[in-house]
Amino acid sequence: xxxxxxxxxxxxxxxxxxxxxxxxxxxxxxxxxxxxxxxxxxxxxxxxxxxxxxxxxxxxxxxxxxxxxxxxxxxxxxxxxxxxxxxxxxxxxxxxxxxxxxxxxxxxxxxxxxxxxxxxxxxxxxxxxxxxxxxxxxxxxxxxxxxxxxxxxxxxxxxxxxxxxxxxxxxxxxxxxxxxxxxxxxxxxxxxxxxxxxxxxxxxxxxxxxxxxxxxxxxxxxxxxxxxxxxxxxxxxxxxxxxxxxxxxxxxxxxxxxxxxxxxxxxxxxxxxxxxxxxxxxxxxxxxxxxxxxxxxxxxxxxxxxxxxxxxxxxxxxxxxxxxxxxxxxxxxxxxxxxxxxxxxxxxxxxxxxxxxxxxxxxxxxxxxxxxxxxxxxxxxxxxxxxxxxxxxxxxxxxxxxxxxxxxxxxxxxxxxxxxxxxxxxxxxxxxxxxxxxxxxxxxxxxxxxxxxxxxxxxxxxxxxxxxxxxxxxxxxxxxxxxxxxxxxxxxxxxxxxxxxxxxxxxxxxxxxxxxxxxxxxxxxxxxxxxxxxxxxxxxxxxxxxxxxxxxxxxxxxxxxxxxxxxxxxxxxxxxxxxxxxxxxxxxxxxxxxxxxxxxxxxxxxxxxxxxxx
Numbered sequence: 001x002x003x004x005x006x007x008x009x010x011x012x013x014x015x016x017x018x019x020x021x022x023x024x025x026x027x028x029x030x031x032x033x034x035x036x037x038x039x040x041x042x043x044x045x046x047x048x049x050x051x052x053x054x055x056x057x058x059x060x061x062x063x064x065x066x067x068x069x070x071x072x073x074x075x076x077x078x079x080x081x082x083x084x085x086x087x088x089x090x091x092x093x094x095x096x097x098x099x100x101x102x103x104x105x106x107x108x109x110x111x112x113x114x115x116x117x118x119x120x121x122x123x124x125x126x127x128x129x130x131x132x133x134x135x136x137x138x139x140x141x142x143x144x145x146x147x148x149x150x151x152x153x154x155x156x157x158x159x160x161x162x163x164x165x166x167x168x169x170x171x172x173x174x175x176x177x178x179x180x181x182x183x184x185x186x187x188x189x190x191x192x193x194x195x196x197x198x199x200x201x202x203x204x205x206x207x208x209x210x211x212x213x214x215x216x217x218x219x220x221x222x223x224x225x226x227x228x229x230x231x232x233x234x235x236x237x238x239x240x241x242x243x244x245x246x247x248x249x250x251x252x253x254x255x256x257x258x259x260x261x262x263x264x265x266x267x268x269x270x271x272x273x274x275x276x277x278x279x280x281x282x283x284x285x286x287x288x289x290x291x292x293x294x295x296x297x298x299x300x301x302x303x304x305x306x307x308x309x310x311x312x313x314x315x316x317x318x319x320x321x322x323x324x325x326x327x328x329x330x331x332x333x334x335x336x337x338x339x340x341x342x343x344x345x346x347x348x349x350x351x352x353x354x355x356x357x358x359x360x361x362x363x364x365x366x367x368x369x370x371x372x373x374x375x376x377x378x379x380x381x382x383x384x385x386x387x388x389x390x391x392x393x394x395x396x397x398x399x400x401x402x403x404x405x406x407x408x409x410x411x412x413x414x415x416x417x418x419x420x421x422x423x424x425x426x427x428x429x430x431x432x433x434x435x436x437x438x439x440x441x442x443x444x445x446x447x448x449x450x451x452x453x454x455x456x457x458x459x460x461x462x463x464x465x466x467x468x469x470x471x472x473x474x475x476x477x478x479x480x481x482x483x484x485x486x487x488x489x490x491x492x493x494x495x496x497x498x499x500x501x502x503x504x505x506x507x508x509x510x511x512x513x514x515x516x517x518x519x520x521x522x523x524x525x526x527x528x529x530x531x532x533x534x535x536x537x538x539x540x541x542x543x544x545x546x547x548x549x550x551x552x553x554x555x556x557x558x559x560x561x562x563x564x565x566x567x568x569x570x571x572x573x574x575x576x577x578x579x580x581x582x583x584x585x586x587x588x589x590x591x592x593x594x595x596x597x598x599x600x601x602x603x604x605x606x607x608x609x610x611x612x613x614x
Contacts, residue, residue, distance in 0.1 A: 009044060
């Protein structure tokens with residue numbers, strides 16, 4: 001398009017940013033109006049996208065990090081001819097895919113945005129896929145607001161974008177000065193944004209964000225820049241084109257009072273249609289694959305589940321070329337370094353940047369890669385909002401958290417994840433797994449690669465005995481009954497380190513004439529309700545034990561399952577209830593009441609109470 005046509009298209013996008021918000025009587029039209037010219041030029045002259053084939057691996061990718069400007073994105077869809085006027089005006093209505101913030105319910109949206117500071121980190125992941133894995137020349141365009149540049153996650157993205165030399169990534173900074181409650185940190189001082197981006201190693205271009213010729217030239221310059229990503233810092237005016245709201249505070253997140261007058265001021269409704277250029281045909285690079293040969297561990301060996309994770313992941317990667325691994329600079333502890341050595345082209349070091357770690361995984365799966373991201377379980381809490389948004393993105397990512405619970409020992413409470421099971425159980429579409437031995441871990445890692453949603457594997461620092469044969473299968477949603485009889489007095493339920501303590505407790509109870517059923521609840525979500533209900537009916541008494549806080553963990557998962565099954569046994573939950581400290585693992589498990597001694601004592605108390613009552 002020429003200059004005049006681009007200006008007209010920009011006005012159409014402004015009008016169409018206003019209209020759906022007016023119909024819904026809510027939204028963020030002024031945020032879309034500031035970026036309308038930026039998006040008009042991109043749509044008409046630079047985006048390469050086949051709307052009929054959104055999964056085409058050669059497509060450019062557009063991410064609205066400032067997801068609240070969703071009416072502008074939907075206006076672009078109308079201009080591209082993929083939605084009509086009626087669909088545009090369903091904005092924010094129940095049942096419409098055109099929600100307040102974009103999600104992948106819309107076929108042309110790759111990731112959900114709206115929690116600010118996430119679009120650019122996601123874009124780093126998509127760009128990594130294009131440059132390092134797919135090896136295709138598509139570009140990733142990310143529209144970013146100036147308010148969200150206060151988020152640390154943005155600067156994690158700037159750091160990693162430069163480190164990986166992602167010259168296929170362009171950040172478009174819409175510097176419109178006004179945030180939700182007033183002026184942003186740096187207002188219109190675009191030179192400060194440019195200096196920061198440049199300091200992180202990006203190529204920077206400062207422009208008037210309403211000069212279509214300057215915008216056009218900046219996009220071309222970005223595409224020609226090699227060896228580093230580009231940040232286009234565009235000075236814009238919030239509410240551009242409508243005097244009642246232009247550059248005025250107090251209009252963020254509000255529909256305009258007089259939309260008809262505003263539309264008339266902008267020149268009225270237009271019906272410009274853009275023939276968006278399609279990408280050149282291209283096929284993703286394929287990595288060599290072979291037969292799945294999981295590691296095998298001998299019964300009685302002592303192996304840490306974190307090490308089994310790394311060895312199994314490398315094996316799964318050899319069998320499936322779509323498997324990719326990322327780590328947060330602890331790969332020699334998570335044992336993801338085994339994958340890194342075996343498959344260096346599919347391993348990405350994210351350093352101590354857990355938000356970028358998860359975001360990169362989300363970005364990689366956009367192109368149908370199968371990312372496994374690992375770090376210490378405690379540090380995933382830093383990225384919890386990214387995990388939550390990954391679920392909204394309908395993302396398929398695998399997370400591994402090592403060094404969980406007091407069993408890690410001397411490192412102390414800052415390293416001891418004690419809330420991770422609860423946190424990940426609460427995420428929509430999540431799976432939560434906690435294996436107790438190496439062979440079980442290996443089988444579950446293989447299952448993770450074929451499981452959709454947010455899949456979390458909790459691994460252990462200490463070595464634990466191998467108790468399962470390497471040929472035994474473990475399905476997600478299952479459990480194992482390791483001890484049982486027709487005359488069980490009590491059921492002990494554990495997972496991970498506490499499963500081994502439960503087995504030891506069962507031996508001690510047997511010496512007292514008390515027969516204990518022992519359940520390895522390695523799949524905490526989904527949970528094996530049938531096995532738990534059968535145990536509740538058979539014994540009437542359950543002791544759950546977990547190396548975790550009592551809130552929301554294994555014990556609460558068991559109680560919820562039994563409530564759904566309408567089973568009402570006596571249940572004693574054992575969990576860490578005091579703030580732990582440094583010490584040896586055995587000392588700590590004893591001190592916080594989750595070792596074999598305490599499990600046996602709790603079971604005896606339940607049985608003795610029943611005997612006394614009868």
